[in-house]
Amino acid sequence: MPVESVYPALEPLLPRVRKPIQYVGGEVGSVVKDWDSADVRWALCYPDAYEVGLPNQGIQILYEVLNERDGVLAERTYTVWPDLEALMREHRVPQFTVDAHRPVGEFDVLGLSFATEMAYTNLLTVLDLAGIPLFSAERAEHHPLVIAGGHAAFNPEPVADFLDAVVLGDGEQAVLAITGVIREWKAAGQPGGRDGLLLRLAPIVYVPRFYDVSYRADGQIAAVTPNRPGVPPTVSKHTVMDLDAWPYPKAPVVPVAETVHERYSVEIFRGCTRGCRFCQAGMITRPVRERSISTIGSMVAGGLKASGFDEVGLLSLSSADHSEINEIAVDLADCYEGSNVGLSLPSTRVDAFNVTLADELSRNGRRSGLTFAPEGGSERMRKVINKMVTEDDLIRTVTTAYASGWRQVKLYFMCGLPTETDEDVLAIAKLAKRVIAVGRETTGRRDIRCTVSIGGFVPKPQTPFQWAAQFPPEVVDARLKALSGALRADRAYGKSIGFRYHDGQPGMIEGLMSRGDRRVSRVILAAWRDGGRFDGWSEHFSFERWQECARQALADEPVDLAWYTTRERGYSEVLPWDHLDAGIDRDWLWQDWQDSIAPEGAGEVEDCRWSPCYECGVCSAMGTEIQVGPTGERLDGRRLLPVVGGR
Amino acid sequence: MPRSASPVSASPVSAGAAPGPQMPAVQHLVVRYAKRGKMRFASHRDVARAFERGVRRAELPIAYSAGFTPHPKISYAGGAPTGVASEAEYLSLALTARQAETQVCQRLDAALPDGIDVIDVIEGTTGSGSPFGHLEASEWEVVLPGVEPLAAEVAVAQFLDRDEALVERLTDKGVRRLDARAAVVRMSVSEPGQVPADPDGGQRAAVTGHQVCAILRMVVLHTAPAVRPEDIVTALREQGGLAVPLPPVTTRLAQGSQALLAGSEAEPYL
Numbered sequence: 001m002p003v004e005s006v007y008p009a010l011e012p013l014l015p016r017v018r019k020p021i022q023y024v025g026g027e028v029g030s031v032v033k034d035w036d037s038a039d040v041r042w043a044l045c046y047p048d049a050y051e052v053g054l055p056n057q058g059i060q061i062l063y064e065v066l067n068e069r070d071g072v073l074a075e076r077t078y079t080v081w082p083d084l085e086a087l088m089r090e091h092r093v094p095q096f097t098v099d100a101h102r103p104v105g106e107f108d109v110l111g112l113s114f115a116t117e118m119a120y121t122n123l124l125t126v127l128d129l130a131g132i133p134l135f136s137a138e139r140a141e142h143h144p145l146v147i148a149g150g151h152a153a154f155n156p157e158p159v160a161d162f163l164d165a166v167v168l169g170d171g172e173q174a175v176l177a178i179t180g181v182i183r184e185w186k187a188a189g190q191p192g193g194r195d196g197l198l199l200r201l202a203p204i205v206y207v208p209r210f211y212d213v214s215y216r217a218d219g220q221i222a223a224v225t226p227n228r229p230g231v232p233p234t235v236s237k238h239t240v241m242d243l244d245a246w247p248y249p250k251a252p253v254v255p256v257a258e259t260v261h262e263r264y265s266v267e268i269f270r271g272c273t274r275g276c277r278f279c280q281a282g283m284i285t286r287p288v289r290e291r292s293i294s295t296i297g298s299m300v301a302g303g304l305k306a307s308g309f310d311e312v313g314l315l316s317l318s319s320a321d322h323s324e325i326n327e328i329a330v331d332l333a334d335c336y337e338g339s340n341v342g343l344s345l346p347s348t349r350v351d352a353f354n355v356t357l358a359d360e361l362s363r364n365g366r367r368s369g370l371t372f373a374p375e376g377g378s379e380r381m382r383k384v385i386n387k388m389v390t391e392d393d394l395i396r397t398v399t400t401a402y403a404s405g406w407r408q409v410k411l412y413f414m415c416g417l418p419t420e421t422d423e424d425v426l427a428i429a430k431l432a433k434r435v436i437a438v439g440r441e442t443t444g445r446r447d448i449r450c451t452v453s454i455g456g457f458v459p460k461p462q463t464p465f466q467w468a469a470q471f472p473p474e475v476v477d478a479r480l481k482a483l484s485g486a487l488r489a490d491r492a493y494g495k496s497i498g499f500r501y502h503d504g505q506p507g508m509i510e511g512l513m514s515r516g517d518r519r520v521s522r523v524i525l526a527a528w529r530d531g532g533r534f535d536g537w538s539e540h541f542s543f544e545r546w547q548e549c550a551r552q553a554l555a556d557e558p559v560d561l562a563w564y565t566t567r568e569r570g571y572s573e574v575l576p577w578d579h580l581d582a583g584i585d586r587d588w589l590w591q592d593w594q595d596s597i598a599p600e601g602a603g604e605v606e607d608c609r610w611s612p613c614y615e616c617g618v619c620s621a622m623g624t625e626i627q628v629g630p631t632g633e634r635l636d637g638r639r640l641l642p643v644v645g646g647r
Numbered sequence: 648m649p650r651s652a653s654p655v656s657a658s659p660v661s662a663g664a665a666p667g668p669q670m671p672a673v674q675h676l677v678v679r680y681a682k683r684g685k686m687r688f689a690s691h692r693d694v695a696r697a698f699e700r701g702v703r704r705a706e707l708p709i710a711y712s713a714g715f716t717p718h719p720k721i722s723y724a725g726g727a728p729t730g731v732a733s734e735a736e737y738l739s740l741a742l743t744a745r746q747a748e749t750q751v752c753q754r755l756d757a758a759l760p761d762g763i764d765v766i767d768v769i770e771g772t773t774g775s776g777s778p779f780g781h782l783e784a785s786e787w788e789v790v791l792p793g794v795e796p797l798a799a800e801v802a803v804a805q806f807l808d809r810d811e812a813l814v815e816r817l818t819d820k821g822v823r824r825l826d827a828r829a830a831v832v833r834m835s836v837s838e839p840g841q842v843p844a845d846p847d848g849g850q851r852a853a854v855t856g857h858q859v860c861a862i863l864r865m866v867v868l869h870t871a872p873a874v875r876p877e878d879i880v881t882a883l884r885e886q887g888g889l890a891v892p893l894p895p896v897t898t899r900l901a902q903g904s905q906a907l908l909a910g911s912e913a914e915p916y917l
Contacts, residue, residue: 007685012792014688015730015894021693024685026760028700254700256686256693256760308700308758340717 002035006093007101013087021257022050023084025098029253029307031067031074032100038073039186040179042066043097043107043144045077047114047122048536050098053078054253055261057315058113058150061248062171072179075099075107076253079122080129082533088129095130104130108182110144111175114152117513118506118536120159123148124528127162134525136164136209141193147178147205154237154284155461155577158513158520160208164198167205168580169237169284170270172246177204199230206235206580213518213576219558221517221574236581237284239624243270243291247299251306263311263344264303268296268328272317273626275386275605276375277596278414280460281317283589284582286618288609289627293324293331297635300332304341311342319345320354321609323629329360331635337363350374350389355400367405369451372397373412377428383602384419386592391431395438398450402439408449409435414457415479416471416504419597425479428452429486436496451498452487454480456507460514462582464592466575469568470511473504473543480504505543509535511565512550517576520564522553583624585617669717672710672741675771676751677778680736686762687732687898694726697763698738704758707751710741724779724902728875733899735785739771739778781904782869784832787876788900789863793892799861800836802887807834812882816875823872827882830874832905834865864900866908 014020035041044063046053053059059076066074075097080088088094095104104110110130112123124134132146133139139146148156149167156166167174178201185197192199198207210231214222226233240246252264269290272282291299300312314328322328332343343361345354350372358370374389376382382389398409413428432450439448456476459465480501488494512520526549527535534540550561569575571590578586595603608614609628619625682689689697699719702709711717720741727733740751748768756765771778791799806812812828867874876897883889901908 012893019690020688020730021690024688026685026762028704028758028760256689256697256763258692258696262696305704308702308704310699310703340711340719 003102003106005101006096006103009091009093010088010096010101013084013091013093016087017084018081019051019257022078023080023098025101027253027255029251030076030099031063033067033073035073035100035102038071040072040109040182041107042072042074042109042111042175042179043077043102043104044074045079045104045110045112045126047079047112047119047126049081049534050078050255050257051259054255054257054259055265056113056115057249057265057267058115058171060252061246062111062113062175063253064248064250065172065246066175066179069176069179071183075102077104077110077126079119079125079534085125085129085533095126105132105144107144109178110146112146112148112150113171114148114150114156116536117152117158117510118541119152120513120524121528121532121535123159123162124525125533135161137161139164139194141190145182145194145197149174151280151284152514154280154580154582155514155516156206156208156580157213157518157576158516158524160518161521163208164194165201165205165207166235166580167238168235168582170240171238172240172248174204174238199228202231204238207231208518211579217558219563221576223574224576224579234579234581236622237583239287239289239583239622240270241289241624241627243267243289243627244295247291247295250299250302252303254307254309261313262309263313263342264300264307264309265313265315266296266299266303267291267315268319268322268325269316269628272321273608274318274321275592275607277384277386277464277592278375278417278457278460279317280463283463283584285317286583286616287624287626288321290322290324290629292629292631292633293328293635294631294633296328297331297335301335310340311344312336314343314345318349320349320351320357324631324633325357327630327634329357333360333363335636350394350397352397352400355397355404355406358401358406359404367407369408369410370401370406371410371412374431375412375414376417376424377413377426377431378424380601381417381420381424381427383604384596385417386596386602386605388604391434394431395434398435399438399442402442402448407447408451409439410451410453411435413452413454415454415483415501416457416476416507418465418468420471420479422479422482425483426486428454428483429489432487432497433490433493436493446496449496449498451500452483453500454483455502456504458507458511458514461575461577462580462584462589464589464596466515466589467569467571467573467593470508470565471504472562472566473508476504476507506535506538506541508561508565509541509543509546512546512561515576516564519554519557519559523550526553581621583616583618583622585615585621588616669711669713670708670743672720672743674742674745675778676740676742676746676748676768677771678738678740678751678755678765679767680738681764681766682727682731682733682736682762683764684732684762686760687727688730689763690729691723691726694736694763695721695723697760701755701758701763702740705751705754707740707746707755708742708744710743722778724777724782725869725873727899728877730894731876731897731899734766735899735902737779737782737902782902783905784866784868784903784908785899786864786866786901786908788837788898789865789876789880790896790898791861791863791880791891791893792858792896794861794889795859796836796838796861798889799863799883802883802889803834803836803863805887806879806883807831809886812879812886814878814881814885816878816881825872825874825878827874827878830868830870831879832866832868832908834863834879837862837864868905 046056046059063074066072077097132143145164147165148163153166181200212227213224216222271285271288375387435450459468487497710720722739724737752768809828811826814827816823
């Protein structure tokens with residue numbers, strides 16, 4: 001039986017809300033399949049506003065992978081803004097998909113992608129509006145399976161009670177495997193009901209309800225143990241091993257509404273082994289797997305044609321590290337010369353070669369701003385985080401940038417890194433002034449600028465800093481204030497240096513949800529019931545609400561907000577995510593943590609792409625290997641860029 | 648904008664495109680298009696983005712402006728407001744190679760989202776002045792769900808008898824005061840039977856098919872500041888005492904010169 005569209009009930013509400021276009025679907029690239037043509041139906045959700053969720057690469061990929069299959073249907077749903085939420089509650093309109101406006105509660109699966117923990121309250125809004133009970137334990141046979149993925153899912157414990165299952169790692173093959181299991185279970189007459197289905201899924205996904213968590217008197221976790229036979233003691237991540245075999249998105253959904261990224265994005269490789277100790281993405285996505293230059297070229301050509309976008313983003317965690325980035329940049333710039341197609345390379349690496357690449361991608365265009373991420377203000381700090389950039393490297397890089405005509409350099413930093421002192425943060429001011437000085441000297445101009453952008457560091461699970469104490473917001477804010485003063489103090493530089501920062505309070509709540517356990521779910525539920533929505537948006541976030549909800553919800557526990565955030569953990573403490581395996585050996589992570597804070601100075605870890613394997617454990621645990629070129633193939637180019645500075 | 652969620656911030660190095668010399672325009676086409684069904688909720692800027700992508704998907708030889716950030720040369724006649732459907736929107740395209748109008752009509756329509764539909768394409772003038780001739784007034788249809796036609800007739804007659812009808816509308820720039828009466832050339836309540844079915848089965852079709860509703864037809868001058876049909880409904884509500892329980896569903900039916908639209912044989916431009 002086809003389900004009814006809720007659009008007739010929704011449409012009269014739309015003239016009364018802001019930006020109604022985001023709720024109507026109908027985008028180029030969107031797919032509406034006949035409900036009865038599919039036996040497995042997915043509602044894919046990015047639990048934030050449409051303008052943020054639509055460009056999300058993960059959702060775009062899975063939407064296409066699923067819809068390409070016969071008998072499978074996938075539609076998209078996003079969190080509605082509070083103005084529409086209120087009207088939907090008043091008029092009893094349920095959470096809907098934007099593709100065919102079908103009620104989310106009618107699908108087999110609600111798949112949510114969490115890029116950030118700050119979207120957890122939005123999860124509850126989506127579930128509640130969909131008419132799905134908030135707690136997994138309260139759901140009946142006919143409710144969709146609620147499955148989460150994305151980077152935050154590497155510690156899903158704070159939302160474990162709200163989820164039926166969690167996918168760790170790459171989603172392309174995992175969603176198809178899940179689809180297969182659901183199809184067989186349905187065909188067999190749904191044996192064992194909901195639990196029967198989850199038991200069949202347990203070998204490939206994490207099913208929180210099949211694990212019991214016990215606690216010690218001091219509040220630490222005593223153990224996490226499977227509570228029924230056939231459930232593995234640890235759950236491993238999924239790794240797609242041939243990116244060329246998964247060239248998605250081919251024809252992305254092109255929004256009519258304005259969104260945060262308006263471009264065709266192609267991942268040029270997945271994974272990163274630079275080994276930055278703060279970086280969760282770099283730790284959980286190993287090993288590096290490159291997409292070949294030929295596949296990249298054909299994806300760009302096909303994606304531009306299908307979408308009509310005029311900008312291409314070459315995505316990865318450190319794009320200049322692709323073994324054939326030189327060829328990719330030259331060949332794509334040649335292919336699209338004179339076509340008004342822009343090419344961009346999101347980049348954070350401090351390296352003169354990056355400037356050469358940016359020059360090539362911008363050819364004769366305006367060279368407005370270049371971005372680098374030294375992350376730590378002092379050389380000592382950068383050693384602690386294993387981001388091996390000397391001040392001279394940085395100065396050489398920005399000199400190259402200013403000399404090639406770039407007028408603005410943006411520098412990204414973090415505040416509150418382990419072992420950080422006031423001096424480490426104030427070093428950023430000295431660095432920025434030196435940057436301006438060399439810029440003026442190099443160009444002979446006064447109109448060059450440097451923007452310092454800085455946010456508070458939040459320790460993340462599955463990284464060497466997972467044991468670290470987070471600095472309280474007061475310390476972070478005081479250091480940012482001191483830095484701002486130091487940047488403004490010198491009138492010769494003040495006007496040439498921009499300063500952008502995020503204050504420390506949201507980071508504290510992000511920290512609570514990043515490293516929290518199942519008890520934190522009570523805090524999230526309380527914050528949501530109190531009106532918490534869109535916590536990643538500064539105009540919606542309330543630190544007071546979260547503090548108060550944490551105080552009340554944890555009142556009967558030996559733990560509190562500070563216990564989860566500003567407390568350093570020991571080696572033997574059971575971490576909430578220890579049973580979830582991202583591949584990296586726990587002892588290797590511990591040793592790397594110890595190396596970073598060694599009193600005699602931090603030890604360095606090289607990149608295993610160009611140094612011998614240091615046995616972080618991923619490849620042996622997951623049966624994977626590094627996949628890098630060069631392939632020797634070319635798109636249409638004949639020359640290579642001069643390599644400036646050391647690579 | 649959301650704050651950056653992860654400590655690793657990334658931003659585009661640069662998105663520059665070669666400015667170079669751009670190809671000159673050799674043909675100007677005037678496009679009449681509709682904004683229908685769900686796409687009535689698109690804003691001017693949403694529609695403009697859809698067309699910029701549409702001309703590239705259709706692989707039309709669109710001309711670009713010169714400079715560091717070249718833009719496709721598309722100019723728009725004042726668009727229907729967000730939430731208002733239209734059968735008569737206009738834009739002009741500058742092309743660097745001559746194309747057959749029927750070809751452009753087909754290819755562009757196929758490249759656009761459903762609901763942003765190309766109706767007709769004609770050769771435009773290349774000289775100075777507006778490419779759209781004299782778009783001085785629009786004919787609108789306003790469906791008022793839940794309103795008895797007789798009640799609407801009384802309110803409309805009262806409105807037409809007035810010398811002025813001052814209303815306020817909240818805009819991004821604050822509260823704006825307008826004389827809704829001065830812009831109205833003619834207005835009447837039409838029979839539901841005269842209303843053609845909505846092509847995509849949207850709210851207009853649902854409302855006109857199943858509920859009591861009043862259907863207004865009006866010709867409104869393009870004044871500055873613009874008087875929108877919603878301002879006229881506000882005047883009917885506030886000054887004519889008409890109860891309007893649900894949001895109106897509005898469609899622009901035609902645009903043209905005042906003389907054409909005021910005449911009984913209304914022949915819209917293009």
